């Protein structure tokens with residue numbers, strides 16, 4: 001078991017989703033197939049919707065295939081899913097499909113047992129809570145809006161993704177979130193399972209905790225020299241400095 005970590009002077013907590021609040025296995029085994037089965041219809045039947053059209057154009061550009069048709073784009077998205085590539089247009093299209101699936105009651109999100117109690121506790125302690133995930137903001141809102149404990153969006157103060165903040169391994173993305181949330185970087189704590197993301201957050205002046213859960217893909221690699229916790233219940237946070 002990792003030693004407990006404790007921070008004072010924290011005003012904002014920014015959380016990653018996959019591997020941190022929730023199991024990667026659920027995302028890969030439930031959400032990914034759900035989107036894979038529906039990309040074809042989305043691209044063929046709703047190509048004129050601005051978000052779909054823009055994402056399709058971004059896929060063509062990223063793949064260097066300006067003439068790619070809907071069937072070809074579907075295959076490209078499938079190969080990105082196989083690689084678990086966190087490409088923005090893939091995440092945009094998944095977000096459309098998932099948010100409609102959550103709204104229809106076909107999907108319910110997953111959280112590790114320590115996550116929701118920690119979020120409630122930190123909010124009650126006066127901390128501001130934000131999400132920063134490769135999953136699109138639409139996907140994040142659907143994820144937190146349709147949990148086993150109902151709608152948890154009121155726990156959260158903001159949602160950030162690779163579109164509105166930038167890539168998760170770039171310090172500039174964390175600086176952009178700092179500007180948006182208005183919290184001093186030293187009073188902002190980032191929780192993630194990926195060392196590259198933690199390094200980028202620290203380079204932007206944030207505090208960091210690596211969430212290292214047994215069974216997660218990054219468990220063996222570890223979280224480098226960041227403080228680590230095996231669950232959110234091992235993290236004690238207070239707003240005031242001693």
Ligand SMILES: CSCCC(=O)C(=O)COP(=O)(O)O
Nearest residue numbers: 016017018133134135139143
């Ligand atoms: C509800 S967001 C869906 C999960 C997802 O697609 C994803 O890429 C999550 O990545 P993260 O940055 O949260 O590790």
Ligand SMILES: [Mg+2]
Nearest residue numbers: 016018019193
């Ligand atoms: Mg993650």
